[in-house]
Amino acid sequence: MSFYVTTPIYYVNAQPHLGHAYTTIACDVLARHMRQRGEDVFFLTGTDEHGEPVADAAHALGIEPKELADRNAERFKALMPRLDVSNDFFIRTSDPEHEARVQQVLQRVHDNGHVYKGLYEGWYCPRCADFKVENEILEGNLCPIHEIELVREKEENWFFRLSTFQGPLEQLYAERPDFVMPRRHFNEASAFIAQGLQDVSLSRARLKWGVTVPWDPSHVFYVWFDALLNYYTALGYARPGEDLTDRYWPATYHVIGKDILKFHTVFWPAMLMAADIQVPDHVFVHGFLLGSDGRKMSKSLGNVLDPFEVIDELGTDALRFYLMRDVAFGSDGGVGMDAVRARYEAELANEYGNLASRTLAMILRYRDGNVPATATDSELTAEFDGLPEHVASLLDRAEPTQALEAIWQRVRRCNRYVEERAPWVLARDGGSAPQLDQTLASLAAGVRSLSVLLHPYMPASTARLLDALGEPEFAYSHASFPASVNEGRVSPLEPLFPKRGQ
Ligand code: MSP
Numbered sequence: 001m002s003f004y005v006t007t008p009i010y011y012v013n014a015q016p017h018l019g020h021a022y023t024t025i026a027c028d029v030l031a032r033h034m035r036q037r038g039e040d041v042f043f044l045t046g047t048d049e050h051g052e053p054v055a056d057a058a059h060a061l062g063i064e065p066k067e068l069a070d071r072n073a074e075r076f077k078a079l080m081p082r083l084d085v086s087n088d089f090f091i092r093t094s095d096p097e098h099e100a101r102v103q104q105v106l107q108r109v110h111d112n113g114h115v116y117k118g119l120y121e122g123w124y125c126p127r128c129a130d131f132k133v134e135n136e137i138l139e140g141n142l143c144p145i146h147e148i149e150l151v152r153e154k155e156e157n158w159f160f161r162l163s164t165f166q167g168p169l170e171q172l173y174a175e176r177p178d179f180v181m182p183r184r185h186f187n188e189a190s191a192f193i194a195q196g197l198q199d200v201s202l203s204r205a206r207l208k209w210g211v212t213v214p215w216d217p218s219h220v221f222y223v224w225f226d227a228l229l230n231y232y233t234a235l236g237y238a239r240p241g242e243d244l245t246d247r248y249w250p251a252t253y254h255v256i257g258k259d260i261l262k263f264h265t266v267f268w269p270a271m272l273m274a275a276d277i278q279v280p281d282h283v284f285v286h287g288f289l290l291g292s293d294g295r296k297m298s299k300s301l302g303n304v305l306d307p308f309e310v311i312d313e314l315g316t317d318a319l320r321f322y323l324m325r326d327v328a329f330g331s332d333g334g335v336g337m338d339a340v341r342a343r344y345e346a347e348l349a350n351e352y353g354n355l356a357s358r359t360l361a362m363i364l365r366y367r368d369g370n371v372p373a374t375a376t377d378s379e380l381t382a383e384f385d386g387l388p389e390h391v392a393s394l395l396d397r398a399e400p401t402q403a404l405e406a407i408w409q410r411v412r413r414c415n416r417y418v419e420e421r422a423p424w425v426l427a428r429d430g431g432s433a434p435q436l437d438q439t440l441a442s443l444a445a446g447v448r449s450l451s452v453l454l455h456p457y458m459p460a461s462t463a464r465l466l467d468a469l470g471e472p473e474f475a476y477s478h479a480s481f482p483a484s485v486n487e488g489r490v491s492p493l494e495p496l497f498p499k500r501g502q
Contacts (some may be wrong), residue, residue, distance in 0.1 A: 002041075005253045007256075011053065014055060018305050021323070023113075026286065027043060033456040034395075036479075043086060049073065050211065073454075083316060083319070101237075119150070119289075120154065126141065159205040160202040160274070172279065181285070183206045189265035192265075193266060225267075235247075235249055258286070289332075291335075291336065292334045305336055328401045348496075355447060360468055373441070377439070381483065383410060407454060411444070414446045417442070423440065426439065
């Protein structure tokens with residue numbers, strides 16, 4: 001089966017920050033997990049480069065928008081390896097191939113009779129690059145997202161007849177209760193549609209930095225339509241000489257933050273319908289990471305968590321683990337450096353890291369590095385029963401936090417098992433050799449199963465550990481806890497998550 005997952009594409013006029021890292025890592029966990037299951041995966045990320053904010057920023061620097069976009073897109077590209085993200089392609093909306101495909105699709109929307117020319121007048125937020133409807137506007141005429149003053153704009157635009165998609169969208173929502181996940185965001189999108197949809201502006205006349213409207217070259221497309229189409233256009237040229245559209249479209253998951261819900265759950269499916277293209281399977285909406293004080297992160301409040309500081313101090317896997325663990329994916333939650341350090345010590349160093357080191361150390365010490373070939377302990381087998389299937393079903397529903405919790409309960413169970421069986425006591429008594437063999441074999445099996453399941457979250461550390469266990473196999477089938485263990489050899493391993501200050 002094919003699995004196509006996308007991140008939002010990132011505005012090039014900002015520095016890469018935690019919010020970008022968060023969505024991208026979540027998508028990477030899903031993509032890596034699906035690859036483990038042998039699915040045909042395509043994982044897309046990239047940059048959103050057109051529109052007024054980029055043109056304005058370039059102007060202020062005295063350079064062309066393309067030059068600014070080239071410079072800043074590099075920073076987002078460079079972010080991916082630092083996060084250990086396994087995207088299959090990186091799209092830039094200034095790619096000529098993307099631009100040509102945007103024109104083709106929107107020409108079809110035009111030819112299908114879904115656009116007309118009209119006068120637009122409304123309250124506009126330059127940061128969102130979006131007009132606001134009356135009931136969204138905050139007191140003082142402020143943008144509900146950026147809390148900056150809106151400007152009155154009037155211009156002749158091409159309009160998209162969103163209103164004619166009221167019925168088809170209502171039908172989509174009635175037939176597909178999992179089109180938008182989690183449920184509260186499905187309800188939010190349905191409520192927005194139920195209010196009654198107004199037509200939306202599709203082009204800009206004043207702006208030059210965008211994709212030219214093919215039937216009216218004095219206009220460029222409104223940046224949001226150009227941007228949304230990246231999910232579709234990328235498949236046409238990501239592999240030179242090959243069109244992947246039939247293979248991967250419709251997308252399985254668009255993962256987005258809740259601030260861009262309306263575009264993805266209302267405008268986007270309507271636009272696809274207007275172009276006779278299938279709508280995606282699911283839009284998954286995650287919450288916002290807040291400062292440790294529960295307030296919006298802001299430099300002036302000093303409550304910003306910098307992903308690069310975490311990576312430099314504790315490593316990429318620690319950042320990935322923390323972001324998927326500390327805030328339930330889909331909800332809002334506070335994050336901070338103290339909390340990262342606390343989880344690192346308590347869970348990565350003292351639980352998973354310690355389980356790994358003691359398992360390897362005991363096999364090396366008591367059995368000279370040979371994993372005993374014997375039956376595993378039925379008590380531990382029962383604890384792992386159904387775990388891989390449970391994790392898979394949670395990740396099918398884009399629930400990485402719950403899946404991680406299910407795995408972590410078994411990390412803790414294995415550590416308790418070490419205490420209960422006290423291999424150091426068994427080792428003192430020659431008569432207990434069979435029990436010691438069983439204990440060590442069961443621990444090796446448990447650590448292997450856990451590491452395979454944790455691999456999408458912490459690719460580098462789990463790879464090191466599986467390697468030291470002599471089992472560098474990452475396929476999902478290796479996640480099941482076996483009834484017996486084959487002979488094998490382990491090798492020594494430096495601590496996966498060294499205690500800080502050591
Ligand atoms: N360019 C648009 C998306 C176009 S997709 C066709 C955009 N870009 S963005 O760079 O501003 O934001 C990208 C994503 O980062 C959004 O999903 C947004 O919700 C997410 N985040 C930005 N700050 C965030 C937090 N503090 N917490 C979690 N995610 C947040 O929007």
